[in-house]
Amino acid sequence: MNVKNRKCIRKLSLKSLYANRRRNLIAIFAIALTTLLFTSMFTIVLSLNASYETYQFRQVGGYAHGTFKDVSPEQAERIAAHPKVKSAGARKVIGITADGVFSKTPAEISYMDANCTKWSYATPTTGRMPESGKEVTMDTAALQLLGVTPELGAEVTVSYSITDKDQTAFTVTDTFTLVGYWDYDELMPVHYINISRDYADDIEAQAVKTGLQPFRTDLNVMMASSTNIQGQMEQVDTDLGYTWDSYTDPNSVRIGVNWGYTSSQLESHLDPELVIAIAAFLLLVIFTGYLIIYNIFQISVAGDIRFYGLLKTIGTTPRQLKRIIRQQALLLCLIGIPAGLLLGYGIGAVLVPVVLRSTQLDAGITTISTSPVIFVGSVLFALLTVLLSCSKPGKMAARVSPVEATKYTDAMQTKKNSAAPGERSSIRWPLPIWDETKKRRCWWWCLWHCR
Structure with missing residues (x-):
């Protein structure tokens, strides 16, 4: 009962x-x-x-979980819409300068969207991101190397080498307007010089006319979790019908995992x-x-x-x-x-x-x-x-x-009462x-x- x-x-x-x-x-x-x-x-x-x-992230240059490398606009859109991808950020590198004042630490000239800028520690602490034309943002150390005082609206002249998917081609020198800057981090592997999307598209069009390949676009992603990043990214490629281990297959989307995450290091050598x-x-x-x-x-x-x-x-x-x-x-x-x-x-x-x-x-x-x-x-x-x-x-x-x-x-x-023999105990139990x-x-x- x-x-x-x-x-x-x-x-x-x-x-x-x-x-x-x-x-x-x-x-x-x-x-x-x-x-x-x-x-x-x-x-x-x-x-x-x-x-x-x-x-580790500062040494790597960012804290995105991983990167889908050299993607087309269509591939980037499909990957960003996959359920396993929490958020995505695109980056298009148009050139690099590693000579002169940048011989010790090179500088990369690229377009980054808002997510990629944030994940790359390149968000301006003063000013804003480039929006159009020849607007630029960079760190204070790069400005000092170029002899420019960190002030909004300052004119910045940069010479860099155009870089497509396969080669480094001709050199371009342009003068930009500074619209934002941030303090330099000595652990960062490169100086980020960020330009507007309009400027990146114009330079790409000029480069293609000279016979160069279109610039490479990488899609940085944040997955659902930081555990098994490699497996999650491979699953995204598999679900979308891509491979990830070929440089020549046009249907291949190669992947790179951020080795700064402890989980990535443990997976490789526990x-x-x-x-x-x-x-x-x-x-x-x-x-x-x-x-x-x-x-x-x-x-x-x-x-x-x-x-x-x-x-x-x-x-x-x-x-x-x-x-x-x-x-x-x-x-x-x-x-x-x-x-x-x-x-x-x-x-x-x-x-x-x-x-x-x-x-x-x-x-x-x-x-x-x-x-x-x-x-x-x-x-x-x-x-x-x-x-x-x-x-x-x-x-x-x-x-x-x-x-x-x-x-x-x-x-x-009994033990308690044994010390007082003859006395009447008040305990009834x-x-x-x-x-x-x-x-x-x-x-x-x-x-x-x-x-």
Whole structure:
């Protein structure tokens, strides 16, 4: 027969929890400490990874997931509309200058749309993007190399070599109007000199008239996620009927994956020792939290062994006793876990710059991760630790019999009273609970104290 007693069990759990305030404070502290360990660990690890990826992106020249290389307008439109492609940005390179003032770090003259500009760290911090005619944007270091003061409206003269798909052809010298600029990043592999689409189309038309091939257009993309970028891009080519491993097939769309992403590097050479080390550290933290929380609940159950024996006397099942302890643990988690999340994230954020200073990474690329993985992972691991910790005490409470509980209490009370022989004890327990009258007393006692 199924008896609807969940409300009664919940009330018993709350009343028992309220009666053990000192234990509750210790348990909340232990749960918060365990959550703090997980949160600070995840914050440090993911922030270090984010900082490392930012460092790599700046060396690569952008943070797009990958590039579909040398695409036609039709191919670019089909790829951008594919469900796996979250967003796309086009770039058309028309020339390069690697001589004179740009001999140390070359400069690329190209048209970038808004997405590509953003992903390439080329968004003007002063001014705007080129919109028409001979408008240009570039970094402050490139302007200094050309002897131009970074001011909007300044005249900038640039000489560059026209570059089509197959060769570098003739040289062009043009004077542009500066409409935007940004600070130069010394980690960037090239200087970006961005022009308007109108100007790029005009130069392309002139180059084609001289017998050159049309300029190459690359489509940078952001996929649905940064995991398995190679596989996702290959799937896009397959779905659209393209290949990706041929330079001569006109139906081939070659792909390039941004190696700055940690996931891309792990896919190419996964280090088993690193995986083992991370797993061992997680197990160590779980085991540490388990020992602390387990001991608290073990001591609590041992102290309340008589209470659980009385509950079994009135018909409480072992499953219900386990549920009482589990509900108490989850209620304590409602206070301990949020406190641990806040403290752990704060401590992790403070420690990230300290850890980075001991590495070869530049302190200027410190990135504090706000990934939901930090909080979701911490909550899940903390809950797992708490549930594991209270499972064995729950079994202990479920196995206790009324007679054992009475004997256990009798032994404890005898030990307490042995130091004062001859004195009359004020303790009326243990009750002869197998007597019918006393059993009724136990029933009313539980109802009174759990009301």
